[in-house]
Amino acid sequence: MKVRVHVMLKQGVLDPQGEAVRHALGALGFDGVSGVRQGKVIELELADGTSDETITEMCEKLLANTVIESYRFETI
Amino acid sequence: MKAAVIVFPGSNCDRDMARAFAQAGLEVEMVWHKDTALPAGVDIVGVPGGFSFGDYLRCGAIAANAPICAEVKAHADRGGYVLGVCNGFQVLTETGLLPGALLRNAGLKYICRTIGLRTEAADSVYTQGYGAGTEIALPIAHHDGNYFADDATLDALEGEGRVAFRYTDNPNGSARDIAGIVSANKRVLGMMPHPERASEAAHGNEDGARLFAHLTSALATA
Numbered sequence: 001m002k003v004r005v006h007v008m009l010k011q012g013v014l015d016p017q018g019e020a021v022r023h024a025l026g027a028l029g030f031d032g033v034s035g036v037r038q039g040k041v042i043e044l045e046l047a048d049g050t051s052d053e054t055i056t057e058m059c060e061k062l063l064a065n066t067v068i069e070s071y072r073f074e075t076i
Numbered sequence: 077m078k079a080a081v082i083v084f085p086g087s088n089c090d091r092d093m094a095r096a097f098a099q100a101g102l103e104v105e106m107v108w109h110k111d112t113a114l115p116a117g118v119d120i121v122g123v124p125g126g127f128s129f130g131d132y133l134r135c136g137a138i139a140a141n142a143p144i145c146a147e148v149k150a151h152a153d154r155g156g157y158v159l160g161v162c163n164g165f166q167v168l169t170e171t172g173l174l175p176g177a178l179l180r181n182a183g184l185k186y187i188c189r190t191i192g193l194r195t196e197a198a199d200s201v202y203t204q205g206y207g208a209g210t211e212i213a214l215p216i217a218h219h220d221g222n223y224f225a226d227d228a229t230l231d232a233l234e235g236e237g238r239v240a241f242r243y244t245d246n247p248n249g250s251a252r253d254i255a256g257i258v259s260a261n262k263r264v265l266g267m268m269p270h271p272e273r274a275s276e277a278a279h280g281n282e283d284g285a286r287l288f289a290h291l292t293s294a295l296a297t298a
Contacts, residue, residue, distance in 0.1 A: 013224060014249070016184050062141060065134055065170065068177045068224055 001048050003055055005073040007064045008039035043076075077102050077295045081122040082148065082164075084109045084139045089125035089161065089272060096272035097122060100288035102295075109142040119295050120157035121148050123164030125217070125270060135178060135220045136166030145171055157201065157295070158264040162218055165256070165266035174257055174266045175233070176225030178218075182249025186219040190281065192244035193255055193269060197237050200262040205290025211244060212283040214269035221268040223250035223257075233257055241267055 009015050015037050022036040042063055046055070055073055064071040079097040083090045083106050094104045097120075105115045109128075114121065128139035139145065145167070152158050152173050160168040168174045181187060190213050198208035206212060225233070230251055233239055241256035248268075256267025271284025 013179065014182065014222075016180050016182050016222075016249070020184055062133070062137060065137065065177055067169070067175075068179065 001046050001050060002076045003044045003046055003050075003073050004076050005042040005044065005055075005059060005063055005071055006039060007042065007059075007069050007071045008037060009068055010070050013068050077119050077292065078115065078117050079104045079120045079122055080107045080114050080118045081105070081124055082107050082109060082144055083124070084126070084128035084142060086128045086130055087124050087126035087163070089163075089270065090122075092270075092272045093122045093124045093159075093161065096275045096284070096288045097292075099276065099285070100292040102292055107144060109139065109144050112143050112147065114144075114147050114151055118151065118156070120159060120291065121151055123148065123158065123160040123167050124272075125162030125164060128163055128167065131163075131220075134166075134170070136163060136168075136170040139163075139167045140170035149173060152259070152264050155261065155263060157291075159202070159291075160264075160266040161270055161272065162216075162221075162268055165268055166220065168264065168266040173264050174259060175229050176223055176251075176257070178220050178268070179222040179224050179249075180220050181218070181222050181247075186217075187221075187247050188215070188217040189247075190215045190274075191247050191269065193241045194244055195241060197240045197258055197262065199237065200240060200258045200265065201291050201294035202258065202265045202287055203240050204294065205286040213274070213281060214271055214284055215273045215281075216247065216269050217273075218248070218268055221248045221250065223254045223268075225251060230254075236260065238262070240265055241269065 018036040195206040274281040274284035
């Protein structure tokens with residue numbers, strides 16, 4: 001099975017990279033971009049039947065730092 | 077008295093830290109990240125700067141899960157001393173030994189220069205040698221040194237006197253100008269500036285030497 005994990009900085013955590021991208025879009029002439037947040041997508045190839053609990057543990061222990069990041073995952 | 081310096085793939089300040097410990101009079105052993113035990117009788121563990129595991133995923137994230145880090149945590153839980161500098165600070169936040177996290181610098185640039193610091197938390201072995209409110213200069217060299225914690229955590233750190241060093245002119249966007257913090261028992265220090273890179277005459281700055289010298293004398297009397 002394949003699982004896609006999305007990791008994003010939590011709301012309220014400043015994302016300077018997203019801000020730089022927002023400025024760059026403005027410089028390219030794209031008006032009205034009021035916010036950009038940059039995150040990570042991690043695809044996992046897992047043994048069939050891997051439980052949501054195990055995937056959650058992977059996210060909490062390594063893939064995301066829950067002090068600053070939130071995550072969600074989906075089977076693809 | 078003995079210090080152990082952890083070496084990860086990508087550590088590049090490990091020998092600098094070992095030299096600073098040795099110069100202060102500590103016996104030093106290097107410990108590979110795959111080791112599963114610290115040398116017997118270790119008083120302080122140094123987690124050095126560098127780019128452990130290439131900073132992949134997040135700075136310090138993979139190092140924090142290396143086998144030796146379980147031992148470093150156990151050492152800290154027993155009341156042992158741990159000093160994490162730069163990438164070492166990032167590793168200590170990732171292990172949960174210190175609260176908060178280090179984000180990308182607010183200005184997005186890697187910064188390598190000497191900055192001003194003000195010492196606080198004068199009751200830790202790391203800062204006692206300076207006293208509270210002393211201004212010193214130390215080099216920084218990092219891309220992800222922007223200290224972040226939620227307001228409740230920051231208030232708790234301040235309330236408990238756990239801010240060890242503050243920037244006099246915040247270079248990276250760190251919350252409340254925080255450059256270094258200590259654990260609740262004040263025995264674990266994480267800091268972004270490099271005291272080991274300013275600890276002998278040849279460095280052109282010896283402000284960092286006092287940290288190691290005082291630490292050693294405090295360990296000797298402990």
